[in-house]
Amino acid sequence: MSKSDGLLLSRSVVLQVKLFAPYASEFEAFVDASLGYDDAPENASGHFDGPAPYEALRALIPVKDLRAAGVFFTGPELAERLWSPTLSSLTETSIVVDPACGAGDLLFLPAAHLSRMHPRASITNQIRGADLEDSFLRTARARLRSVHRNEDFSHFILRDFLHSPDVVRDASHVVMNPPFFATTAPDTCDWAAGKVNSAALFAMQAAESMAPGSRLLAILPDVLRSGARYAKWRSRLSGLGQLIRVQALGQFDQQTDVHVFVLEMIIGAPNFDGVTAAKWMASASSPVKVSDLFEVRVGPVVPHRDPESGPSSLYLTTKNLASRSHPHQRRQYNGKLYNGPMVLVSRTSRPGQLPRARATLWLDAAPVAVENHLILLMPLDQEVATCLRLRDVLSDQRTSDYLDERIRCRHLTVGSVREIPWLEAAA
Numbered sequence: 001m002s003k004s005d006g007l008l009l010s011r012s013v014v015l016q017v018k019l020f021a022p023y024a025s026e027f028e029a030f031v032d033a034s035l036g037y038d039d040a041p042e043n044a045s046g047h048f049d050g051p052a053p054y055e056a057l058r059a060l061i062p063v064k065d066l067r068a069a070g071v072f073f074t075g076p077e078l079a080e081r082l083w084s085p086t087l088s089s090l091t092e093t094s095i096v097v098d099p100a101c102g103a104g105d106l107l108f109l110p111a112a113h114l115s116r117m118h119p120r121a122s123i124t125n126q127i128r129g130a131d132l133e134d135s136f137l138r139t140a141r142a143r144l145r146s147v148h149r150n151e152d153f154s155h156f157i158l159r160d161f162l163h164s165p166d167v168v169r170d171a172s173h174v175v176m177n178p179p180f181f182a183t184t185a186p187d188t189c190d191w192a193a194g195k196v197n198s199a200a201l202f203a204m205q206a207a208e209s210m211a212p213g214s215r216l217l218a219i220l221p222d223v224l225r226s227g228a229r230y231a232k233w234r235s236r237l238s239g240l241g242q243l244i245r246v247q248a249l250g251q252f253d254q255q256t257d258v259h260v261f262v263l264e265m266i267i268g269a270p271n272f273d274g275v276t277a278a279k280w281m282a283s284a285s286s287p288v289k290v291s292d293l294f295e296v297r298v299g300p301v302v303p304h305r306d307p308e309s310g311p312s313s314l315y316l317t318t319k320n321l322a323s324r325s326h327p328h329q330r331r332q333y334n335g336k337l338y339n340g341p342m343v344l345v346s347r348t349s350r351p352g353q354l355p356r357a358r359a360t361l362w363l364d365a366a367p368v369a370v371e372n373h374l375i376l377l378m379p380l381d382q383e384v385a386t387c388l389r390l391r392d393v394l395s396d397q398r399t400s401d402y403l404d405e406r407i408r409c410r411h412l413t414v415g416s417v418r419e420i421p422w423l424e425a426a427a
C-alpha cells in the first residue's frame with residue numbers, strides 16, 4: 001500500500017484524539033485498584049465508575065474530528081447483532097482479532113463466550129487487537145482485564161493495519177468496524193481509483209491477508225453493499241470466499257447518521273450458488289421483490305400469428321414505444337387487453353446494456369393490446385406512485401448488475417424480472 005492511502009490524518013485530528021489519553025489512564029487506575037478486592041463484575045464489557053468509552057469519546061472530542069478520524073466505537077446492541085449468529089462458530093482454539101479495535105467493543109462477546117463455553121481456551125492468546133491509537137489500546141486492555149482478571153492481553157498492539165496486515169494471518173475470526181472516512185485509493189488498487197471509503201480498503205486488506213477457512217465479520221458502510229461505485233469491490237471480495245451474511249442494519253446509532261451492514265464471509269471457500277449480486281442486494285431490510293408489488297407477464301399479441309380480427313384498440317410494441325411520440329398504431333385483437341397504470345419493459349436486452357431493463361411508464365386507462373416482445377408489470381395497488389418507483393428501481397445500476405449476473409442471454413425472462421430486489425428509495 002502506498003503513502004497515498006491518505007490515512008495520515010491531519011495533525012489537528014491526531015491531537016484531538018489524544019484528548020482521550022487521560023480517560024484511558026483513569027480507566028487503567030480504576031481497574032488496577034479494583035482487581036485486589038472486587039469480585040469480577042457482572043458487566044461483560046468492563047467495569048468502570050465513569051462514562052463508557054464511546055460516551056467519553058463523544059464528550060471529549062468534537063464530532064467533526066471523530067468523523068475525520070473515523071473513530072466511532074460500537075455500542076453493545078450493535079455488537080450483539082453482529083456476533084449473536086456467529087458466536088457458536090468459536091471453538092476452543094479460535095483466535096479472534098480486531099485489527100482496528102478501538103476500545104475493544106467488538107471483542108467482549110467472543111471473550112465471554114470462549115471463557116464460558118471453552119474454559120481451556122487462553123483468552124490472552126486468543127483475543128487480540130490492534131489500533132493506531134495507544135490510549136484506545138490501553139482502554140481495551142483495562143476493560144478486558146476488569147472482566148478476565150487473570151489475563152494480561154499482551155496481544156493488543158500498536159499497528160497500522162493497512163501497512164501491516166500480519167495481525168490477521170493466524171486468526172480464525174477477524175472482526176472489524178473500520179474507519180469510514182474518504183481517502184485516496186492507492187496506485188496498486190485495481191478495483192477503484194481516486195476517492196474511496198477507507199472501510200473498503202480495510203475489508204479488502206483483511207480478506208486478502210486471512211487464512212483459508214477463516215471468517216471475516218465486519219460492520220461496513222452501506223454504500224459498499226449497494227453503491228454502483230463499489231461493484232468491482234464487491235465482485236473482487238466475492239471471489240475471495242463465500243458470503244455467509246450480507247445484512248443491512250440501518251443507521252449505525254442514534255448520533256451517527258451512517259447506514260451500515262454486516263458482512264460475514266468464509267475466506268477461500270468458493271461461492272456455490274453463483275448469484276453473488278443478488279446476495280449483496282438482498283438484505284434484512286429489503287427482502288421485497290418486484291413480484292411482491294406487481295403482476296408480471298408477457299404481452300399476449302404474437303404479431304404475425306394472431307389474426308387481425310375483433311375490436312380495434314391502441315397497439316403497443318417495443319418499436320412504437322421507443323419512438324419519442326405517443327404511439328398511435330392500432331390493431332384488431334380478440335384476446336386480453338390491458339390498461340394503465342403499468343410499466344412496460346422490452347424483453348430484448350443484452351448484458352452490459354444500461355439500463356438492462358428499458359422501461360416505459362403507461363398511465364392511460366383505456367384498454368390496449370400489447371405485443372409479446374414486451375413484459376408488462378401491473379401494480380397490485382394500482383397506484384401510479386408504485387409504477388414511478390419501479391421505474392427508478394429498474395434504472396438503478398444495481399438492478400442492471402443483478403440482471404447481468406442473473407441472465408446472460410440477450411432477452412429478459414418473466415422469472416428474472418419478478419425476482420428483481422425492490423430497492424429502498426434513497427432517503
Ligand SMILES: C[S@@+](CC[C@H](N)C(=O)[O-])C[C@H]1O[C@@H](n2cnc3c(N)ncnc32)[C@H](O)[C@@H]1O
Nearest residue numbers: 072073074100101102105131132160161177179
Ligand atoms: C470506527 S472505530 C471502531 C473501533 C472498534 N473496532 C469498535 O468497533 O468499537 C475505528 C478504529 O480504527 C482505528 N484505526 C484507524 N486507522 C487505522 C489503521 N490504519 N490501522 C489500525 N487501526 C486504525 C481508529 O483509531 C479507531 O479506533
